[in-house]
Every structure is written in C-alpha cells, then in structure tokens.
Amino acid sequence: MTSVMRKRKQKRPLAGEIAEAIRTGAYRTGEWLRQIDLEEKFQATRFDVRAALDKLVVLKAIEHVPNRGYRVAEIDSATLRHIREARVAIETATVASIVAAVDASTLGKLREIAERFSGAVQGGTRADWSRINSEFHHLMYHLSGNPIMEELIWNLRDRSRGSDVTVWISHEALQRSDRDHHAMLEALEARDSVRLTELITGHILRNDP
Amino acid sequence: MTSVMRKRKQKRPLAGEIAEAIRTGAYRTGEWLRQIDLEEKFQATRFDVRAALDKLVVLKAIEHVPNRGYRVAEIDSATLRHIREARVAIETATVASIVAAVDASTLGKLREIAERFSGAVQGGTRADWSRINSEFHHLMYHLSGNPIMEELIWNLRDRSRGSDVTVWISHEALQRSDRDHHAMLEALEARDSVRLTELITGHILRNDP
DNA sequence: TGCAACTAAATTGGCGCCAATTTAACTGCC
C-alpha cells in the first residue's frame, strides 16, 4: 500500500564481507574460521554466519570439515594449475568485447587506478594492494558486458586464494603485477587484442592476482 | 577405536537430486518448488531441503523470492546469450586436452552412449534424453583432465535450464543434437581439434544441451 | 620425565518451533 514499503531487514552480504576479509589476508591458508569470532567480528548472529560460510563452501572459497569447522582450504598445485587454465580461457575470451567497448573515459579511470596501485606498491598494506588490484580488473572486465563471465572470473580468483603463491609473496611479484597493469593499459589504448591476450595470460600464469 | 567407525548420517547430495529433477523436466520454468512437497518427494527433513535449495540458489540454478519461496528462474535472452558465450569459451578451451587424451576404449564407450541416445530419440522420455546426453558430454569433458572446467561447464548448463529454448522443444532440435554427437565422435576419432571446436560451438549456440 | 587415560571446556551442528507473510476462501454490500 505505502509506496515506501517496510524497510524490513535487508540482508547483509555477509558472505561477501568474509570473502573480502580472506582476500585481503585477514585469514591465512589453513586457518580456522571460528564461528564465534565471526559473530563478534562482523556483529552478526550465529545463524547468519553459518549461512555465509555455507555459501562460501558452495563457491569453493573455503572448505568445511565436519565437526571441525570451516577454513581457508589449502589447494594443491594441480588444482591451482586447473584454475589458472580455466581463468586463462575465460579471461582471454573477454578480450575482444573489452577492446571493442573501451572508451576514453574508462581509459582515464583505469589509468588513475593503475597509478594508485603503483603508489601503493610502496607503503601500502596487503589489503590496499588487493583492493586496488581488484578495482582495476573489475573495471576492465566489466567492459566485456558479460556479467556471467565477470562472475566466473571473480569466483575463480577467490578459489585460488588458498594458494600461498597467490598472495604476492615477493616484492618482485608485486612490481611485476604493477608493470602488467600499465602494459595492459597500453594495449587497451592501442586496441591491440593480441597483445592484451598475451598480457592477461602471462599475468595469470606468472603472478596470479 | 573401532575400525568400523560409526556410520553417522552420510549427507545425501539432495541438491544434486533436485538439480537432476529440474534437469529432467520435473519442474518447469517459473514453477514454485514448495518445501513441503520436496520434503515428501525426497523423503528429507525440511532443514535439509532448505539447505539444498539455498545451495542451488548460490549456484544460480534456481532463484529465491523472499516470503514466496524458490523457483526455477526464468532467464532472459541476454543472460542466456552470456551464458552461451561463457560456455563456448570454456568448452572449446578443453578441446586440445580432450583430443590429446582420447583413446580407443573411451571412443568405444562414447559410441555406445551416442547410439543409446539415437535410440532414445524415438520413444524415450525427456528424462532419458537428458540423462544420456549428460552421460555423453560428461565422459567427453572428463577427458580434459581439468575438474575445475568440468564443474564450470555443468554449473553453466544447469543455469540455462530456466530457458525454454533449452529443453529440446522441437523434435528437430533433438535430432540435431543426435547428429552433433555422432559428428563429434568422428572428429574425435580423427583427432581433429578444429572440427571438434566448431561442432561444440555450434552445438551450444544452436541447441543448448 | 614421558605417556596414557580421563575430565573439563570449547566448538560445532542438527533440528523444530512458531511468528511473519502470503494466498485462498468466504462474506456481504453495491
């Protein structure tokens, strides 16, 4: 009746917040995600925490061990290889649409983000790197105009989180990622699909994020 | 202590069973999946039913409407196109590994399944078609040796289930699928990657299953 | 001192109850 509609309790994207926490390094591989801690940390009910964790299990971002709990699963090298293979397939498949859709405005934003990342390489926290990096790739893949593929890409990224290799162990890896961003930007400006494909492939296979 | 270990309650893959039911046409697009019915039909507790439904929601196989329930979501043509695009990217990316891995024994099994499908085209039920068709593609994609990609492929298939186009409306579509299977078989025998890629692409874009 | 058995504390997890909400049925007025 009223156009305002009752506000009701809008469901908080708890699963997303927990995923973000894992992404930014709040939980290390193999670490248990204790329900009680999460309740407190995210100020949520046990019920909601469990639902969120179950969701992440379905997405394979974490694993569940009966009567032990939930934890960031450690993934073996074979699985990591398979994930990367899949990512290469999907992410490179978006290149054509991205190159076709890119415009000056977006290029500007991407450059701004890439610069921000460069700045964060020195002095920023792991959370900063992760966030800015996500921003860059998000904006880029969003250009593809295919939400399904976007979603697949992010899911696969979160799944490889359980790999130590993935977390920018070395400073070199971080710098390499930084260089890759700028190189991708160049390729985009030149509308060079082939080059962008190469870069993305290398970016995934060499670094990860 | 005892080596036998308590049998405990082994969790039934309820979500999978429900997904199978949807796949084989037990529920049509837009139809509500009433919890009480599912409890009875699958002889499960309400709790388990809800968990299974939530899982399918996460996988986007069904949708959830607050206070209304769960139903097979009707997907719009744009989304269907995006899903198909993603499927083409992933499924064709497996071709190289498949061709490299295929052996006489597997070819034999594939042929047997393809024949079975041909037989079912006349006289079989929709459930039969669906099951045999799945068997064929399952075995083929399994050859890729990449479980991650296999999983992605099946998830995407289940997600496009909400499209009417997907359900072999016409007899022609069914026959076309049948011909495609045999053609794929030939391409596999000839180790012809290019041809197989073409066939898979056409198979996805024209039919769907 | 080392180890095994036992006990206590911590943590997970199954599940059912019942309130909130929607849908269907019914009633009565125009």
Place this chain on the structure above:
DNA sequence: GGCAGTTAAATTGGCGCCAATTTAGTTGCA
C-alpha cells in the same frame, strides 16, 4: 453478478537450544 474487505489456511523463514564431538588441560602411573 462483481468486487472490495475480512478471515482462515497454507507456506515460508528466523533463530536459539542443546546434544554430539573435538580439543585442551589435568592427573596418575610406570
């Protein structure tokens, strides 16, 4: 007869309780 308003039946959904299980801590014996 048709339609709006009311009531009853059906269905969903939030959530907390407590048993089952694991882990940590303690005690006792060789």
